[in-house]
Every structure is written in C-alpha cells, then in structure tokens.
Amino acid sequence: MNIRTEIIAVGSELLLGQIVNSNAQFLSQQLAELGLNVFYHTVVGDNPARLDQAIEIAKKRSNVIIFTGGLGPTKDDLTKETISKKLGKQLVFDQSALHSIEQYFSKTKRVMSENNKKQALVIDGSYILKNDYGMAPGMALQVDETIYMLLPGPPSEMRPMFQRYGKEYFHNILGLQDRITSRVLRYFGIGESQLETDIQDLIDYQTNPTIAPLAAEGEVTLRLTAKHKEEKEANMLLDEIEKKINERVGEFFYGYEQTTLFNELNNLLMEKGKTIAAAESLTGGMFSEKVTALEGAGLVFNGSIVAYTNDVKQSVLQIDKHILDTYGAVSEQCAKEMATQIRKLTASDIGISFTGVAGPSKQEDKPIGMVFIAIAMSEDNVKVFHLNLAGSRNGIRVKAVKYGCHYLVKLLKEIE
Amino acid sequence: MNIRTEIIAVGSELLLGQIVNSNAQFLSQQLAELGLNVFYHTVVGDNPARLDQAIEIAKKRSNVIIFTGGLGPTKDDLTKETISKKLGKQLVFDQSALHSIEQYFSKTKRVMSENNKKQALVIDGSYILKNDYGMAPGMALQVDETIYMLLPGPPSEMRPMFQRYGKEYFHNILGLQDRITSRVLRYFGIGESQLETDIQDLIDYQTNPTIAPLAAEGEVTLRLTAKHKEEKEANMLLDEIEKKINERVGEFFYGYEQTTLFNELNNLLMEKGKTIAAAESLTGGMFSEKVTALEGAGLVFNGSIVAYTNDVKQSVLQIDKHILDTYGAVSEQCAKEMATQIRKLTASDIGISFTGVAGPSKQEDKPIGMVFIAIAMSEDNVKVFHLNLAGSRNGIRVKAVKYGCHYLVKLLKEIE
Numbered sequence: 001m002n003i004r005t006e007i008i009a010v011g012s013e014l015l016l017g018q019i020v021n022s023n024a025q026f027l028s029q030q031l032a033e034l035g036l037n038v039f040y041h042t043v044v045g046d047n048p049a050r051l052d053q054a055i056e057i058a059k060k061r062s063n064v065i066i067f068t069g070g071l072g073p074t075k076d077d078l079t080k081e082t083i084s085k086k087l088g089k090q091l092v093f094d095q096s097a098l099h100s101i102e103q104y105f106s107k108t109k110r111v112m113s114e115n116n117k118k119q120a121l122v123i124d125g126s127y128i129l130k131n132d133y134g135m136a137p138g139m140a141l142q143v144d145e146t147i148y149m150l151l152p153g154p155p156s157e158m159r160p161m162f163q164r165y166g167k168e169y170f171h172n173i174l175g176l177q178d179r180i181t182s183r184v185l186r187y188f189g190i191g192e193s194q195l196e197t198d199i200q201d202l203i204d205y206q207t208n209p210t211i212a213p214l215a216a217e218g219e220v221t222l223r224l225t226a227k228h229k230e231e232k233e234a235n236m237l238l239d240e241i242e243k244k245i246n247e248r249v250g251e252f253f254y255g256y257e258q259t260t261l262f263n264e265l266n267n268l269l270m271e272k273g274k275t276i277a278a279a280e281s282l283t284g285g286m287f288s289e290k291v292t293a294l295e296g297a298g299l300v301f302n303g304s305i306v307a308y309t310n311d312v313k314q315s316v317l318q319i320d321k322h323i324l325d326t327y328g329a330v331s332e333q334c335a336k337e338m339a340t341q342i343r344k345l346t347a348s349d350i351g352i353s354f355t356g357v358a359g360p361s362k363q364e365d366k367p368i369g370m371v372f373i374a375i376a377m378s379e380d381n382v383k384v385f386h387l388n389l390a391g392s393r394n395g396i397r398v399k400a401v402k403y404g405c406h407y408l409v410k411l412l413k414e415i416e
Numbered sequence: 417m418n419i420r421t422e423i424i425a426v427g428s429e430l431l432l433g434q435i436v437n438s439n440a441q442f443l444s445q446q447l448a449e450l451g452l453n454v455f456y457h458t459v460v461g462d463n464p465a466r467l468d469q470a471i472e473i474a475k476k477r478s479n480v481i482i483f484t485g486g487l488g489p490t491k492d493d494l495t496k497e498t499i500s501k502k503l504g505k506q507l508v509f510d511q512s513a514l515h516s517i518e519q520y521f522s523k524t525k526r527v528m529s530e531n532n533k534k535q536a537l538v539i540d541g542s543y544i545l546k547n548d549y550g551m552a553p554g555m556a557l558q559v560d561e562t563i564y565m566l567l568p569g570p571p572s573e574m575r576p577m578f579q580r581y582g583k584e585y586f587h588n589i590l591g592l593q594d595r596i597t598s599r600v601l602r603y604f605g606i607g608e609s610q611l612e613t614d615i616q617d618l619i620d621y622q623t624n625p626t627i628a629p630l631a632a633e634g635e636v637t638l639r640l641t642a643k644h645k646e647e648k649e650a651n652m653l654l655d656e657i658e659k660k661i662n663e664r665v666g667e668f669f670y671g672y673e674q675t676t677l678f679n680e681l682n683n684l685l686m687e688k689g690k691t692i693a694a695a696e697s698l699t700g701g702m703f704s705e706k707v708t709a710l711e712g713a714g715l716v717f718n719g720s721i722v723a724y725t726n727d728v729k730q731s732v733l734q735i736d737k738h739i740l741d742t743y744g745a746v747s748e749q750c751a752k753e754m755a756t757q758i759r760k761l762t763a764s765d766i767g768i769s770f771t772g773v774a775g776p777s778k779q780e781d782k783p784i785g786m787v788f789i790a791i792a793m794s795e796d797n798v799k800v801f802h803l804n805l806a807g808s809r810n811g812i813r814v815k816a817v818k819y820g821c822h823y824l825v826k827l828l829k830e831i832e
Binding site: 014015016017018019020021022024025026027028029030031032038039040041042043044045050053054057061191192193194196197212213214223277278280283284285286287288289291292293295297298301302303304305306307308309311312315316345346347359360369388389390391392393394395397 | 425428429430431432433434435436437438440441442443444445446447448454455456457458459460461463466469470473477489490520523524525526529531532549572693694696699700701702703704705707708709711713714717718719720721722723724725727728731732761762763775776809810813
C-alpha cells in the first residue's frame with residue numbers, strides 16, 4: 001500500500017496566529033520515523049463547512065488523514081461531528097470514556113456541565129485511543145481504503161496518545177515491516193549551496209539512505225534516512241554513505257544529531273582536561289554566555305573579560321597601549337594580545353579573543369564584518385583567524401562566536 | 417471585496433517535521449491586524465506537481481494566496497518556477513536583486529556558484545518586495561482577481577520583508593479603509609494572572625480597543641487594538657484605556673511596543689549620561705551580551721568580568737578571599753563586593769553584579785534559584801537584591817538578568 005498522509009489541524013486560534021502548529025511538526029517527525037510519507041499539512045478553522053471541504057480534498061489525495069483538535073467540550077469543537085456526518089456514521093457514547101469523565105469531576109469535586117459528556121462521544125465502529133492526560137479520547141477507523149485518525153488538540157494530550165496508542169495502530173493496520181532509522185550530520189564553515197554542490201551526485205542517486213540538507217544560522221545539517229527491517233543493516237547503510245560524504249566535506253563536519261558546536265567544545269575540553277577563558281570585544285559576552293549555558297561549564301570555563309572600550313582593554317585586560325595606538329583594537333595584533341592576556345590573567349590552558357566591527361557603522365575606518373579571532377593554546381602558540389562576515393549586527397556577532405568555537409574544536413582535536 | 421486568505425508554505429523540511437511552520441503563525445497575526453481573514457494554511461513539499469495542485473485548490477477557495485519558501489538557490493527551490501508556469505508568465509532577472517547578490521559574494525570573498533543567480537529571477541510584471549536580509553527578493557502580483565505574494569522561507573528574511581513592504585502592498589491594492597492601530601504595553605515584575613486579575617473588568621467590557629494579555633519569559637505584555645478610520649481618533653481611544661490600566665498596574669509598566677528592558681536601560685543611561693559595567697558569575701556573560709546587542713552600546717557600557725570560578729573572582733575581580741571563605745560566592749556580601757569592584761576596575765559610574773545558583777545542583781549548600789544582584793551607584797551607595805527564582809537552569813539565568821535590568825531602570829529613573 002502506497003501511503004500518502006495528510007495532517008489536518010482544526011482550530012481558529014491557529015488561523016489567527018495565536019498558536020503555532022506544533023502538532024503538525026510532532027506528528028510529521030513521528031510519521032517519518034514510521035516510514036509514512038506526509039504530503040500535506042492543512043489548517044482549517046472551527047467551521048463545519050470549510051472542514052467538510054478540507055476532508056473532501058484530503059480524501060482525493062491522501063489515504064491516511066490525521067486530524068488534531070476540535071474534540072473538546074465547547075460548541076466550537078466540531079471535528080468528530082463533521083467527520084461522522086461526512087462518513088455517514090453515528091456518534092455513540094464510549095462507556096469507558098464517559099466513566100473517566102464522571103470520575104474526574106467527582107474526584108476534583110467540580111460540577112460536571114452537560115457539554116462535558118460530549119467528549120465521550122465517538123464515531124461508531126472506531127478503534128478508541130485512550131487519553132491518559134485529558135478527557136476526550138482519540139479514535140481511528142478505516143472507511144473505503146482511507147484511514148481516519150482523530151487526536152485531541154492540546155499537545156500534552158495528543159503527544160502521549162499518539163506515541164502510546166496511535167503508532168501501534170498504524171503498525172498493526174498497515175502491517176509495517178520496514179522501520180526508519182535516521183542520522184543527522186552537522187557541518188560548520190561551509191555554505192549550504194557549496195555543500196550541496198560538493199555532494200550533488202550522492203543526493204541525486206541515493207535512494208536508501210536518502211540525504212536531505214538543511215541550513216540554519218550559518219550551520220548546515222544533513223539528515224540521512226535509511227529504510228530497513230533490521231537496525232543493524234540500516235546502520236551499515238548509514239555508515240557507508242556517511243563515509244562517502246565525509247571523504248568530500250569531512251573537514252567541516254563537527255557532530256551528530258542534536259549536538260551543537262558548544263556541546264562539542266565542552267566535551268573536548270573535558271576529554272582533554274583543558275580550561276578556557278575568553279577576551280571579548282565585538283561579541284560582548286556572547287561566547288561566555290554560550291559556554292556557561294551548558295551544565296558543568298564550571299569544570300572547563302574559568303571566566304572572561306568583556307573589554308568593550310579601549311580603556312578597559314588597557315586597564316583590566318592589560319593590553320599594551322602601543323598596540324591599540326599603532327594597529328587599533330580591530331587588528332590581528334590586538335586579537336593576539338587579547339588571547340594571550342586572558343589566558344595568563346585567568347591562569348587558563350587556552351585563551352580565545354574576539355575583536356571586530358559588528359556595525360551599524362565602521363570603526364577605526366575598518367569595514368563592517370571585519371573580524372579577528374585569536375586562540376592562545378600556550379604562551380608561544382597563538383593562532384589568529386581573519387574573517388569577513390556578512391549580515392546584521394547580531395548576525396555578525398553570532399557567526400563570529402560560532403567560528404571561534406569551530407576553530408577551538410579543530411585545534412582541540414589535534415591535541416594528542 | 418471579500419478577502420479570503422490562504423497561506424501556503426513550501427518545503428519538505430516542514431513535512432518531515434524538521435522545522436515548525438512559524439511563518440504561518442507570524443503571517444496570520446499580521447493579516448489579522450490588517451483585518452484580512454485567513455481561512456486556510458497549507459504545507460506542501462518541494463514537489464512541483466503537488467504544489468501545482470495546491471495552487472489549483474487555493475485559487476478556487478481563496479483570493480489572496482501567500483507563499484513562503486522555495487525562493488532559494490538550490491534545485492529544490494521551485495516555488496516561483498511552478499507559480500509562473502501556472503500563471504503563464506515568464507521568469508525574468510531583476511537587475512537590482514542580481515546586483516545585490518554579486519555584491520554579497522564579492523564582499524564576503526566567496527565564489528558565487530551559478531545557481532545563486534537563480535535567486536534574482538522574478539515573475540514578469542510582479543511588484544518586487546526587497547529582501548533586506550538575504551538574497552532572494554519577494555514578489556506580488558494580481559491575476560484574475562487573485563493576489564499572489566511570494567515570500568522567502570527563512571523567518572529572518574520573511575518577517576522584515578512582510579512588515580516593511582508586504583503590508584503596504586496590501587493596503588494599496590486592497591484600498592483598506594479601517595486601519596487597525598495597536599499598542600503594546602510591557603510589564604515586568606508582575607505575574608500574568610495577577611495582572612489579569614487586576615484588570616479583568618476592563619478586559620471583559622472593552623470592545624474597542626480590545627485588550628489581549630500575553631506572557632513570555634517573565635514579562636507580561638498587553639496588546640491594545642483599536643479599529644478606526646482616523647489615526648488620531650484611535651490614538652485617543654488607546655490613550656484613554658492605557659491610562660485606566662496604568663492607574664492600577666502602572667508601577668510594573670516599563671515601555672511600549674518592541675522595546676525591551678535593555679532598550680529602556682540603554683536609553684536611560686544615555687539620557688542620564690552614565691556608564692555601566694558588570695561582574696557576572698551565575699549569568700556567565702548574558703547581561704553583557706544583552707546590553708551590547710544594542711547599537712551604540714559602546715557609549716554607555718565599558719565592559720565586564722565574567723568571574724565564573726572563585727580563582728578568577730580573586731585574581732581578576734580582586735574579591736577579598738575572606739569574603740569568599742566566610743560567606744561564599746553566593747551571598748549578599750560577595751554580590752556587594754563584586755559590584756563595587758567592577759565599578760572601580762572599569763572606572764564606570766555604575767557597577768552591577770550577578771551571583772547565584774542556576775542548577776542543576778546546589779552550590780555551597782545553597783538552593784537552586786537563590787540569586788543575589790547588587791548595584792553600586794557610587795562608592796558608598798550599593799543596593800543588594802535577593803531573589804528566589806524558579807525554572808530551568810537557563811530560565812533562572814534569563815530571569816536574573818531581566819531583574820537586574822529592571823532594578824537598574826528603577827534606580828536610574830530616581831536620579832534627578
């Protein structure tokens with residue numbers, strides 16, 4: 001059976017932009033893992049005529065239709081009423097759901113209004129999905145080759161319901177054999193279009209695993225997805241293609257799955273038993289903030305000096321006035337001195353510095369986006385990196401911090 | 417003209433659940449403010465045949481169709497190709513967009529691959545929406561009573577494009593009469609439910625303007641929305657209700673619209689001609705990062721010391737060992753000393769310090785969420801604030817930084 005899935009979220013609050021459709025995202029991830037193709041998301045308001053039309057359209061193009069929302073007690077909640085009518089089915093009380101609703105009200109000593117009972121109504125003949133965190137049960141049924149699944153709107157109810165009961169329903173009714181295994185590879189320092197160009201032939205000719213690139217905030221990720229019966233076999237397929245990809249762009253690879261450059265940095269510092277400190281001008285404390293956002297930062301991070309003005313660069317960071325006068329604060333020489341000084345002042349193994357022009361105006365007659373990052377690995381081993389970054393003031397700062405982290409990761413990996 | 421709007425987001429990454437459709441939420445909010453009804457959201461993958469079908473459906477039920485995504489340089493980006501074909505229009509190069517793309521590459525000294533040029537292609541005869549933060553321009557055109565607008569996918573590009581150029585296009589082409597004027601009031605230091613309780617009667621009985629509360633990250637905002645033909649009249653309505661609200665909760669009010677506590681702080685420092693510096697332990701540089709995120713920070717912010725370890729507190733910040741030994745780093749005494757020291761070391765008018773326990777574990781046997789903030793307004797005027805904050809590690813850090821800013825704003829306002 002060739003599965004074409006559509007997710008229909010019902011709720012005027014989505015169309016007013018009061019909430020974001022996180023249910024569609026969650027279900028899409030879950031369905032991708034099951035190996036079911038999702039071809040459409042639709043959002044429609046609490047309006048029976050428009051919902052009816054949306055179902056009509058979905059029936060023609062999809063054979064699995066998952067609804068979220070509109071199962072609650074209010075007059076606006078019309079999902080199951082509209083679907084049952086469309087399918088020519090009756091709504092009947094589910095005794096077990098009715099019982100839990102009554103219990104809930106007697107337990108919380110609240111008076112049950114009549115419309116709460118409505119939540120126990122289900123489409124006749126449907127398979128009931130228990131709601132462990134709320135009152136309205138979900139349901140699923142197959143009519144003329146099309147599977148309909150109705151889930152509640154609140155994510156706290158919908159998510160566990162789908163994971164505990166919805167997934168299993170699909171496994172059984174579709175007799176799913178293949179499981180999907182995916183792996184995310186993360187890259188920094190290479191643009192999306194460059195990375196794609198470098199591996200275009202692999203993207204084009206690979207069908208299992210598939211390769212999907214995605215770019216965000218200067219980083220590029222590749223999602224590899226393999227279909228298989230055995231997990232071991234899938235992992236072999238993933239290993240193989242990962243190797244092929246990284247033979248070409250491996251120098252930009254930094255980690256797997258949800259990791260970040262800062263996680264990698266933190267892990268490497270821990271592993272190599274090194275401490276670090278930062279001297280920040282351009283980045284105003286952002287590097288330090290990112291490092292200390294992680295638990296256990298205290299073991300590897302000593303501290304930093306945010307030397308925003310030249311006075312503080314001299315007085316606190318003790319940068320030689322001669323360097324500032326001769327080369328300026330935005331210079332290779334100043335970056336080098338900053339990294340050396342912070343390493344010494346905080347008695348750290350490694351010192352890193354950031355200086356540059358974030359904008360909105362030039363500085364020392366140097367252009368916006370000019371950035372110097374220096375890393376002092378020891379007293380006499382100080383490397384300087386010169387970047388020309390594009391973007392907004394904040395974009396330049398964010399990229400500078402990520403580049404700093406990227407260089408540190410590279411240098412740490414080289415340590416025996 | 418009876419407007420029926422549909423938002424079509426194009427991108428397989430949405431159908432795989434890799435990202436959430438925040439563009440649809442943002443546009444829905446914006447369109448609601450313009451008074452345009454949104455009846456559908458649709459998401460479709462990077463597949464020309466399915467996108468073509470989605471357009472066919474949208475044409476029948478909507479007369480304003482807004483697309484997001486698929487304007488980029490890769491082979492997957494097919495939105496304008498598909499729409500232009502559907503509408504029987506040519507794609508032509510927009511010279512101004514082409515020029516900016518070439519400039520971007522020459523500025524960043526990167527090699528421009530041929531597919532980047534594709535981003536400057538636009539549908540013949542369309543109105544161009546400038547992209548101030550990226551390469552692909554947006555466009556809008558009307559064909560047979562239907563308005564089509566194409567916007568880029570990355571929110572950092574799409575949002576400003578719609579706000580700066582897209583909105584105005586709709587105002588002009590639809591001849592919108594009633595303008596919606598809204599005003600956002602921002603509060604800090606009062607919980608959402610407390611604020612709502614205090615003004616419940618106003619929320620319930622006001623219809624023009626309406627009052628909508630929203631809470632995020634420890635702040636509460638009220639959005640007042642007035643409908644009217646004349647801007648002056650609307651502003652009078654807004655003034656009136658604002659006055660009523662702030663008679664009750666004015667002590668927690670800090671600013672309007674998109675301002676932040678940090679904008680207010682920056683403005684006040686500028687206005688009073690004061691400079692500031694920070695000593696951060698708990699917050700790891702976050703306060704400094706927030707202050708320096710604003711343009712012109714160099715005029716009011718000197719720098720900071722992130723003294724994460726006790727060694728750095730002693731060596732760089734020069735905190736008396738006796739204080740650390742006797743009271744610990746998380747103490748009123750240490751906070752006071754930190755604020756005094758940073759003020760002195762950086763020769764600033766004001767020094768602020770942050771020390772506390774962010775978790776995940778206790779520190780010095782002090783509970784998670786215990787926070788001390790000290791503000792040295794002069795040598796002998798040092799105020800200490802003691803907070804017990806709830807939340808995650810990051811939540812505690814964010815709230816601490818906001819409270820620090822809130823206290824500074826209060827103290828600065830008291831200065832003659």
